[in-house]
Amino acid sequence: MASSARTNNSAEGESSAGRRRPGRPTLSNEQLLDKALELFFEKGFDGTSIDAITASAGMAKRTVYARYGDKTSLFKAALSRAIDEWIVPVERLRAAECDDLEETLLRIGQILVTNVLSPAGLRLLRLTNAEAMHMPEISTGNVQRGTEPTLAYLTDLFRRHLGGPDGARDDAGQAAQAFLNLVVGGPANNAAWGMLIDPDEVERHTRYSVRLFLHGFLDRNAQTSPDEERALRELLGEARAQLDEARARLDQAARLA
Incomplete structure (x- = not known):
């Protein structure tokens, strides 16, 4: 009986774990760059910290560092994305x-x-x-x-x-x-x-x-x-x-x- 109870409890725990609510999804690179760029626009490069960016993005610092290495690389990537979205395509001029x-x-x-x-x-x-x-x-x-x-x-x-x-x-x-x-x-x-x-x-x-x-x-x-x-x-x-x-x-x- 005790063994059966433990088995049932274990099964219920596993079932409960399977029903746990998933954590907050990680932002895509594009979403992270957009969040970072907003802060760079508002406070400039020196006035923007990785802590502020991760807080805004709801993302762990280690995730940001794993993707971009440092704040300068993140800044350049965010700026590059913004420029690509802003420039007028040659096809439109033509x-x-x-x-x-x-x-x-x-x-x-x-x-x-x-x-x-x-x-x-x-x-x-x-x-x-x-x-x-x-x-x-x-x-x-x-x-x-x-x-x-x-x-x-x-x-x-x-x-x-x-x-x-x-x-x-x-x-x-x-x-x-x-x-x-x-x-x-x-x-x-x-x-x-x-x-x-x-x-x-x-x-x-x-x-x-x-x-x-x-x-x-x-x-x-x-x-x-x-x-x-x-x-x-x-x-x-x-x-x-x-x-x-x-x-x-x-x-x-x-x-x-």
């Missing part, structure tokens, strides 16, 4: 093309500027700018993953539209870089420094920048009206002022570092 080059460039410029000024774009800009001094490789990675595919696409676009029958144009790559600097660089730099930009002003900037680019790139002898020339001069003056301000702030940040 889908914006039409027969008119100026209209094509305007559409592409609007897509890129809207993307860089989106909440995700602004957070990435400010986070990468804040940490690039200590980890310059993250800026390099940003360029490789986001900017280089766009530059390659624009280079091909200019060759197809402006390179003649054989598609040859030696300065197509330089033109692609100039287009990005002129059309997207201004709003991006302002946003990175926390300057509020009126949407109507952004649209005006995009349209005039595209026109300025085309007049300079396609026909240096093209005639424009006095109002157009004045607007273009104002745009150039604004760009120079923004560049001077950015340089001054970079110099100040370097002195304080």
